[in-house]
Amino acid sequence: MTELNRYTVLPFSGARFHENESRLGDGELPCAICGKVVAQPFAHTATVVGGGAWAETAEDAANTTDAGYMGVWGIGPNCHAKYLVKAANGRTSPLKVFLGLTYTQGKQLRTIVAARTQKTAAQLLGIPLNHLQRYWSVSGNKVDLDTALASPEVVFLASDSVRRDYSPAPTSTSNAKAAGQ
Incomplete structure (x- = not known):
């Protein structure tokens, strides 16, 4: 590629x-x-x-x-x-928008974050890497891309699991749990 x-x-x-x-x-x-x-x-x-x-x-x-x-x-x-955007190894590393569900305040919320690696995304989300790899995907949705790529490495939450009315997550995502954990 x-x-x-x-x-x-x-x-x-x-x-x-x-x-x-x-x-x-x-x-x-x-x-x-x-x-x-x-x-x-x-x-x-x-x-x-x-x-x-x-x-x-x-x-x-x-x-x-x-x-x-x-x-x-x-x-x-x-x-x-x-x-030029470069990875630690000196190669071009595109941002990806990771999409999944988290539980926050007793609700399941659509969640996105733009990061260069799965490891970085998992750290930002406060979830294990293997959970992100199994249950999260890379989004191609225009709203997801426009929102997350405008502020890389910022976690965005929607108001529920379906809508895409994103706003930045509170600064600590440690109280949010990934759906299925």
Whole structure:
């Protein structure tokens, strides 16, 4: 599976993106992060989808018919070095949104968290890793993705087991138990 380049800064949101982009000459293309000119052919690229987010999967990147697809953009070498999301082993590590159920205050609640690894997700949720591996899944739902990816490593709870009306969990999830534990 090909790893996709993703960055810690959202597309087109660098501090001076619009100012830098306005200085480009005819035929020059901007870096999708800072707006400065990027030499062609691009050494680094990333696909922008969802109307302004980095593609998480090859499937997202290939879906050119989606209304939010914005194409493949060049990334300048400085922005690539500074903002590329990397795992501890130096490889690109995409965030995943883990979805499951927890019991809090006597209620079963839909719960999500964006993390790079199952281990990190389990630690954030205060549950054993093997429980997460057996009973939780990686979500592809747009509401789940938009909510959790906007605040990585923050646990979000819905008001029940069905709705997706998420809000951040209280700072301590230690009193929440995973469903089935």
